[in-house]
Amino acid sequence: MAEVLVLVEHSGGEVKKITNELLTAAARLGEPAAVVVASPGIAGKLRDRLAAYGAVKIYIAESEEVDRYLTAPAVGVLAALVASVRPVAVILAASPDGKEIAGKLAVRTGSGLLSDVVELAADGTATHSVFGGSYLAKSRATTPVAVITVRAGAIEPRQTPGAATEQPIEIPAVSARTAKVLERRLIEGGDRPELTEASVVVSGGRGVGSADNFRVVEKLADALGAAVGASRAAVDSGYYPHQFQVGQTGKTVSPQLYVALGISGAIQHRAGMQTSHTIVAVNKDPQAPIFEIADFGVVGDLFTIAHQLTEIVTIRKS
Secondary structure, rough: EEEEEEEOOOOEEEEEEHHHHHHHHHHHOOOOEEEEEEEOOOOOHHHHHHHHHOOOOEEEEEEEOOOOOHHHHHHHHHHHHHHHHOOEEEEEEOOOHHHHHHHHHHHOOOOEEEEEEEOOOOOOOOOEOOOOOOOHHHHOOOOEEEEEEEOOOOOOOOOOOOOOOEEEEOOOOOOOOOOOOOOOOOOOOOOOOOOOOOOEEEEHHHHHHHHHHHHHHHHHHHOOOOOEEEEEHHHHOOOHHHEEOOOOOOOOOOEEEEEEEEEOOOOHHHOOOOOEEEEEEEEEEOOOOOHHOOEEEEEEOOOHHHHHHHHHHHHHHH
């Protein structure tokens, strides 16, 4: 069975949830082979999780040079592997970095590119959610190798133990003309879970009214142990930082529980969260589009309801 390369998404020595989904998708096409591009010592911390989700092989490309560039090392490693092992496909996360790597890799290897996939069939047919989730489109690469980016939360991850045989590989030299990273600054995220990794997300929209009022969203999120999100309208209004935006032009999330406070449910926002398992919406407008996809809807004042929810959750946890 042909290999399917999966570029591993990781942070702080831990595998990101999207990688589990990518390995599950890869198993539909062939034998999942995880590709770890990282600084020395990272791959060993990831092995058990990669094995648990079906990695038959792990290609380890470690070097101090990795952190000095953005996407160039990953593109070089994947291009070299495509040439040497002839995989049936290369699967990456549909993140900003993942899409950039996929585009460069497709050009360098002459491969077909299937972007922002939400479902993948065994014959390589990909399903895309387009126009903000209004339509589904299907496509399939006609080249020997398909480069595929998969939207976070679209594939339900399944644990299937794999051999995870490790194979070290070299990172090809990066062009001297490639821009180098001079400095990295971590975004202070506090103790809340990362937005795309969280199992519970509480988001606020224009209805929250101000940056100060966003505390009501944060308090409910903290009571639930959730991540905080925001709609584009809230971000554009200056209520919350851009890195927490959920939607078509922000981050895509698919938590077990998504709570939308004061979010009307414009199609751009729904495109980034409509695959959530359970959606709870609170809005004073009974005609708000968010209610069309909500599993539970509450028509009323979000401040009153969010405060009551926070109190109830706090009491039950004590």
